[in-house]
Amino acid sequence: MSLAVLDFEKPLYERIDALEALRAKRRPTQADRAKIHALEGEIETLRQETYANLSPFQRIKIARHMARPRSLDYVETLFEDWIEVHGDRGFADDKAVIAGYARFEGRPVTIIGQQKGKDTRENLERNFGMMHPEGYRKALRIMRNAAKFDMPIFIFIDTPGAYPGIGAEERGQAEAIARNLLEMARLPVPIICTVIGEGASGGALGIGVGDRLLMLENSWYCVISPEGCASILFRDASHAPRAAEALKLSAPDLLEQGIADEIIPEPLGGAHRDFETTAENVRKALSRNLRLFEGKSGETLVNERYERYRRIGVFEEG
Amino acid sequence: MPWYRKPQFSSLRPREPQESPQRVPDGLWHRCPACLSIIYARDFTDNLKVCPSCGFHEKLSSEERLAMLVDDGTFDECDANVSSIDALGFVDSKPYPERLAAMKKRSGLVDAVRCGTSEIGGQRVSLAVMDFAFVGGSMGSVVGEKVTRAIERAIELRIPMLTVVTSGGARMQESTYSLMQMAKTSAALARLDDARLPHIVILTNPSTAGVMASYGSLGDVIIAEPDALIGFAGPRVIEQTIRQKLPRGFQRSEFVKEHGFVDIVCERAHLRDTVITLLGLLRGPHQAGICAELPTGEEEEPIPAEERVAPQGKKRATKVKATTKKPAKRGSTQTKSSKKRVGAPRASR
Incomplete structure (x- = not known):
């Protein structure tokens, strides 16, 4: 496997490389065999140690790994009859977000997902998963169709934020996100959101209002990126690891805060190390969560969704 | 600059704003x-x-804003004792509870928004007035909760919702809780919309980020004070991202209006009258002032309902003209005249 190794994984992968070198030897000596045996044990312990207590910022690094599975990977693996549709019917087609219809376990569904690239060329095309207003408007258009045809909506969140640019502001980035928050609150079909990588700020929430919030184990979701927070509060983006701790933005934190509903486990080392297992975990979670809404009327869904957001917040009174 | 436009005594004025030579x-x-x-x-x-x-x-404080906007002595504050707690143990340059305590002391406020009901030109509205002095008008759980309650109050009392925005965005110290307030307030506005009640938004300098990506952009009518900074991303962030200088006037009220995201740019002197006029126009049959006065058994006579609305609308329009002629001074004269205004159609029925 030639996946990029993250800094905190280096000690582990140095040993793995050493082990592979030894194994590749044509005529291993007795000493080599002993070494192999020792290394195997060492690697196993180290692997557990490395991934058992990941810091929030280490998790963020995994969430940002170039090889991490993207929305389309899940769409192509877990759904049938995928038809992608394009454009907001007003200005353009935003390639930072994919939208379309497909079948999940035989049932027609709608899918919206932020799409990052897996290399620089693709990332430029996808604008690194940073949406423009037309992207939010495309998503809303497709979600309205979902309501019209009574299809549940699956949302995949993976964005470093809404794009901060001149055109985005001119075309009403704030309005586009706000409009989606309002309209998604009253769509009479089940909406199941899954954070598969990064969920930064209003850019993520702009397609993220729903009935369930699932998070992959190493994903994060927050009001601001740790770098943004560090540069404002600590006046230096290099304090991002500290900001990541303070912001309590990882999946377990959000589960505890009552904002996320469920954590989808990832294989050791992250989703990119074993996509099949990850995809299977996601499939099971989606299937189980979709069943929660069977037979619920649109009105009940909307009322329960309202209550779900209504109770989020911490304050004292009196 | 041509000589005839040159300000008089320009040589006597300091050119640079920093380090003023004259202390005022x-x-x-x-x-x-x-x-x-x-x-x-x-x-x-x-x-x-x-x-x-x-x-x-x-910038105006929430107190000053209320004084210029609402009829004297009609502001009935609600939820004044809802205040932030530090659920996450957040520490930046100082712990969040310390920051909150210092802010409360310095600003005399409990959080960045004040809510309640009030009369404006004699019409009852539910109000949320933000205050920049408290952590930059940032939205945390308290702002989200109070604005949501204000919207719910508007729905319950069947009165319009008026929001005055001034905010740098979401409050980072409350992290994802802050983010979720955007969804919460917007969901409440969906209900207000379903109830067919108006939401009037006044954007003041600055109105950016999280608040603009939620209730700040969700007005049926959006009014902005002149030259206010309005947008999603801050200008500094955009400059850093695109690595070029931003055009002049970018993200200012007139620019935002030019691009179609603000209805009216209104000078402060005319703000109150504009709001009064709008409140009179955006009525429809769903508001308390109208339904409450319907004769009982309205279901049996569906035709008079339309008759009722039409002449009233006419009367209102003429009345509004009369009041807008008056100077926009706040105070008892205005209050009296506006109250009279609302009284008149009532009496005519």
Whole structure:
């Protein structure tokens, strides 16, 4: 496997490389065999140690790994009859977000997902998963169709934020996100959101209002990126690891805060190390969560969704 | 600059705003931060804190905003004792609880928004007035909760919702809780919309980020004070991202209106009258003032319902014209005249 190794994984992968070198030897000596045996044990312990207590910022690094599975990977693996549709019917087609219809376990569904690239060329095309207003408007258009045809909506969140640019502001980035928050609150079909990588700020929430919030184990979701927070509060983006701790933005934190509903486990080392297992975990979670809404009327869904957001917040009174 | 436009005595004025050579003593005089002219403080206050020479709109506290906007003595504050707690143990340069305590002491506020009901030109509205002095008008759980309650109050009492925005965005110290307040307030506005009640938004300097990506952009009518910074991303962030200077006037009220995201740019002096006129126009049959006065058994006579609305609309329009002629001074005269206004159609029924 030639996946990029993250800094905190280096000690582990140095040993793995050493082990592979030894194994590749044509005529291993007795000493080599002993070494192999020792290394195997060492690697196993180290692997557990490395991934058992990941810091929030280490998790963020995994969430940002170039090889991490993207929305389309899940769409192509877990759904049938995928038809992608394009454009907001007003200005353009935003390639930072994919939208379309497909079948999940035989049932027609709608899918919206932020799409990052897996290399620089693709990332430029996808604008690194940073949406423009037309992207939010495309998503809303497709979600309205979902309501019209009574299809549940699956949302995949993976964005470093809404794009901060001149055109985005001119075309009403704030309005586009706000409009989606309002309209998604009253769509009479089940909406199941899954954070598969990064969920930064209003850019993520702009397609993220729903009935369930699932998070992959190493994903994060927050009001601001740790770098943004560090540069404002600590006046230096290099304090991002500290900001990541303070912001309590990882999946377990959000589960505890009552904002996320469920954590989808990832294989050791992250989703990119074993996509099949990850995809299977996601499939099971989606299937189980979709069943929660069977037979619920649109009105009940909307009322329960309202209550779900209504109770989020911490304050004292009196 | 052509010589005939040159300000008089320009050589006597400091050119750069920083490190002012003349200290302006507090209290008696005010120096405009935009044009640097020196104004007698009382004139400045009487002018609703708008510079008489350049029209610069100084920030208003929530107290001052309420005073200029609502009928005297009608503000009935709600949820005044809802205050933030530090659920996450957040520490930046100082712990969040310390920051909150310092802010409360310095600003005399409990959080960045004040809510309640009030009469404006004799019409009852549910209000949310933000205050920049408290952590930059940032939205955390308290702002989200209070604004949501204010919207729910509007729905319950069947009265319009009026929101005055000034905010740098979501409150980072409350992290994802803050983010979720955007969803919460917007969901409440969906209900307000379903109830067919108006939401009037007034954007003041600055109105950005999380608040703009939620209730700040969700007005049926959006009014902005002149030259207010309005947008999603901050100008500094955009400059860093695109690595070029931003055009002049970018993200200012007039620019935002030009691009279709603000309905009206309105000077502070005309703000109250504009709101009064709008409240009179955006009525429809769903508001309390109308339904409450319907004769009982309205279901049996569906035709008079339309008759009822039409003449009333006419009367209202003429009345509004009459009031807008008056100077926008707040105070008892305005209140009286507006109250009369609402009284009139009632009496005619």
